[in-house]
Amino acid sequence: MEISYLYTRKRSEFGRPCCFSDQAPTVNVDIPPDPGLAGSFVPRDPVHTSVQHSTEMSEHEVNTDRVKVQSRGVNHMEGGWPKDVNPREADQTARFRKKLEKDEHYVNIITQLGTLMKHCTKQNNAINIYEEYFEEEEMIEVEMEPPSAKTINAISKLTSLFGVLLSKRDPNAAKRTATHLSWCPNASKKLAVAYSILEFQQSKKDMSLDSYIWDLENSSRPEMVLKPPSPLVTLEYNPKDSFMLVGGCYNGQMAYWDTRKGQLPVEVSTVEVSHRDPVYGAIWLQSKTGTDCFSASTDGQVLWWDVRKLSVPTEKLVLDISRKGILKDALGAVALEFESTLPTKFMVGTEQGIVILCNRRAKTPAEKITCTYSGHHGPVYALSRNPMYPKIFLTVGDWTARIWSEDAKESAIMWTKYHSAYLTDGCWSPVRPAVFLTTRSDGTLDIWDFLFKQNDPFLSLKVCDEPLSSLRVQDNGRIVGCGSKVGTVSVMEISSVLCTLQRNEKNLANAMFERETRREKILEARHREMRLKERTRSESRVMEMEEAPAESPQEVFARTQKEFLEVIQAELRRKARAEAQQ
Amino acid sequence: GIPVRTTLDNSTTVQYAALLQQLIMKARSTVRDIDPQNDLTFLRIRSKKREIMVAPDKDYLLVVVQNPCE
Numbered sequence: 260m261e262i263s264y265l266y267t268r269k270r271s272e273f274g275r276p277c278c279f280s281d282q283a284p285t286v287n288v289d290i291p292p293d294p295g296l297a298g299s300f301v302p303r304d305p306v307h308t309s310v311q312h313s314t315e316m317s318e319h320e321v322n323t324d325r326v327k328v329q330s331r332g333v334n335h336m337e338g339g340w341p342k343d344v345n346p347r348e349a350d351q352t353a354r355f356r357k358k359l360e361k362d363e364h365y366v367n368i369i370t371q372l373g374t375l376m377k378h379c380t381k382q383n384n385a386i387n388i389y390e391e392y393f394e395e396e397e398m399i400e401v402e403m404e405p406p407s408a409k410t411i412n413a414i415s416k417l418t419s420l421f422g423v424l425l426s427k428r429d430p431n432a433a434k435r436t437a438t439h440l441s442w443c444p445n446a447s448k449k450l451a452v453a454y455s456i457l458e459f460q461q462s463k464k465d466m467s468l469d470s471y472i473w474d475l476e477n478s479s480r481p482e483m484v485l486k487p488p489s490p491l492v493t494l495e496y497n498p499k500d501s502f503m504l505v506g507g508c509y510n511g512q513m514a515y516w517d518t519r520k521g522q523l524p525v526e527v528s529t530v531e532v533s534h535r536d537p538v539y540g541a542i543w544l545q546s547k548t549g550t551d552c553f554s555a556s557t558d559g560q561v562l563w564w565d566v567r568k569l570s571v572p573t574e575k576l577v578l579d580i581s582r583k584g585i586l587k588d589a590l591g592a593v594a595l596e597f598e599s600t601l602p603t604k605f606m607v608g609t610e611q612g613i614v615i616l617c618n619r620r621a622k623t624p625a626e627k628i629t630c631t632y633s634g635h636h637g638p639v640y641a642l643s644r645n646p647m648y649p650k651i652f653l654t655v656g657d658w659t660a661r662i663w664s665e666d667a668k669e670s671a672i673m674w675t676k677y678h679s680a681y682l683t684d685g686c687w688s689p690v691r692p693a694v695f696l697t698t699r700s701d702g703t704l705d706i707w708d709f710l711f712k713q714n715d716p717f718l719s720l721k722v723c724d725e726p727l728s729s730l731r732v733q734d735n736g737r738i739v740g741c742g743s744k745v746g747t748v749s750v751m752e753i754s755s756v757l758c759t760l761q762r763n764e765k766n767l768a769n770a771m772f773e774r775e776t777r778r779e780k781i782l783e784a785r786h787r788e789m790r791l792k793e794r795t796r797s798e799s800r801v802m803e804m805e806e807a808p809a810e811s812p813q814e815v816f817a818r819t820q821k822e823f824l825e826v827i828q829a830e831l832r833r834k835a836r837a838e839a840q841q
Numbered sequence: 842g843i844p845v846r847t848t849l850d851n852s853t854t855v856q857y858a859a860l861l862q863q864l865i866m867k868a869r870s871t872v873r874d875i876d877p878q879n880d881l882t883f884l885r886i887r888s889k890k891r892e893i894m895v896a897p898d899k900d901y902l903l904v905v906v907q908n909p910c911e
Contacts, residue, residue: 359845372903375883
């Protein structure tokens with residue numbers, strides 16, 4: 260059925276004013292109710308409806324424009340001299356001053372102000388009015404505070420490529436992972452971040468190669484840009500000299516910067532003798548010259564360098580646990596650890612889940628590898644020693660974090676539960692011996708206190724939606740920086756509960772670690788015993804097997820049948836006896 | 842402001858004079874804004890390293906820099 264309406268109008272009638280007229284209401288359609296349809300409906304009684312009378316509110320988020328702040332100095336010059344006095348002429352100014360001093364008004368005022376000032380200085384000299392009262396009581400109050408972590412700063416980068424020329428903010432069309440963070444050793448307000456893309460062949464041609472040093476006060480612009488030959492995977496400040504940094508690149512080279520000298524590296528290692536895979540760990544060593552460092556990579560080598568001469572590594576080690584030095588069998592290194600209190604030993608975490616403890620001073624390369632600890636199912640992404648108990652170290656990999664003791668070689672002494680997301684990085688808190696932090700690939704930062712609770716983290720904080728890739732605690736234990744997969748670095752401050760040493764904590768932590776170590780040792784001894792017994796038993800069983808085959812199959816059959824019948828009979832007798840007793 | 846008499850070196854004095862003059866003006870206007878009958882009599886700034894005390898007047902300022910007893 261087509262409904263159309265035809266409307267015609269004469270051309271001469273166009274533009275005529277409309278003339279509306281009233282019309283009585285007319286009924287167009289009248290549909291009476293159909294009682295037949297009532298059968299398909301059921302009355303509902305009672306009917307619940309909700310009504311609310313309240314002010315309607317809506318939620319809005321507003322972000323102000325970033326205010327660009329710049330620090331400038333002001334030069335103060337003397338001013339305010341009356342017109343007839345020339346401030347450069349010493350005698351004129353002296354004359355003016357002397358005249359002023361003789362003025363009566365001046366004398367009165369000075370005496371007045373002088374008494375007032377004397378009163379206050381005497382107050383100051385008498386007592387220290389800003390003294391800390393009730394210091395002991397304050398300590399107890401602090402424990403009641405719920406633990407929290409506040410985000411101080413989220414340093415992020417814009418994506419527009421053309422921003423370089425216009426707004427001076429660092430631009431990156433492709434988002435790169437913040438793979439490594441390093442705090443400046445003394446100033447503690449500077450953070451060096453290495454950016455690179457770790458996924459295989461994900462880096463685009465126009466991706467920027469730079470890594471940045473940020474100042475915490477200014478989160479819109481990096482304080483300094485470092486330009487390596489290839490993106491940096493790891494970056495470390497020299498703990499002795501806050502101007503030197505060493506970085507390991509994605510293509511295996513090592514580069515060394517001096518921040519006083521500029522953005523380009525002072526020296527870069529030659530490609531032929533460097534690593535063949537990205538350098539995942541680079542750490543400065545303790546030495547007299549303060550210029551030694553070593554690096555590890557997934558190509559299975561650990562190389563030692565002197566940064567003054569990066570053309571040739573000073574020493575080389577192949578991570579082959581069969582101790583033959585074959586590069587093909589070597590394990591790829593993903594994490595490197597060095598503690599300056601134990602200068603001859605260092606640890607390497609591998610892709611295969613094994614941690615290798617090595618001794619630098621060994622005579623032959625075979626003896627360099629002291630012992631191995633295996634226990635992770637996946638690559639060991641982070642490795643760090645407890646700053647107060649160097650025998651205890653933390654490894655982070657696959658879905659757990661494990662605590663090991665150097666003495667217990669078979670397994671970890673303590674471990675966290677299996678999480679639902681990969682753990683990507685972890686480190687100990689430098690002030691409290693039983694507190695460590697881990698980051699997960701669902702963007703959560705966990706702070707664990709193993710003295711308090713071992714099943715769950717003490718504090719779990721969702722930092723962002725993207726996976727977190729790196730974590731570093733500043734030396735005072737209070738400020739934590741974590742980098743995410745898209746390049747955002749969040750700097751957070753943890754509440755004082757988690758960074759002040761409680762009374763007795765050192766002793767308790769020590770006792771806990773020793774207890775767990777002892778437990779592992781006992782288990783280890785037991786395992787060894789059982790294995791020994793198995794071995795002797797299997798040997799004796801081999802001898803028995805040689806005597807038995809003298810029986811023929813029929814005799815075996817008859818023997819088994821007899822045994823079976825005997826067993827049945829014994830069961831029947833037992834049941835009869837039981838029934839008789841009832 | 843013009844330093845009339847000082848026991849510190851010239852550049853420090855000039856700097857203190859200029860900065861404190863502006864601060865005193867601001868502080869005085871703040872006090873007056875809150876209560877017009879009120880007036881600033883004394884200003885003490887205690888920092889980590891030392892304490893600065895300023896006694897203002899209509900035409901002059903007396904500034905004392907002291908190391909607090911600790």
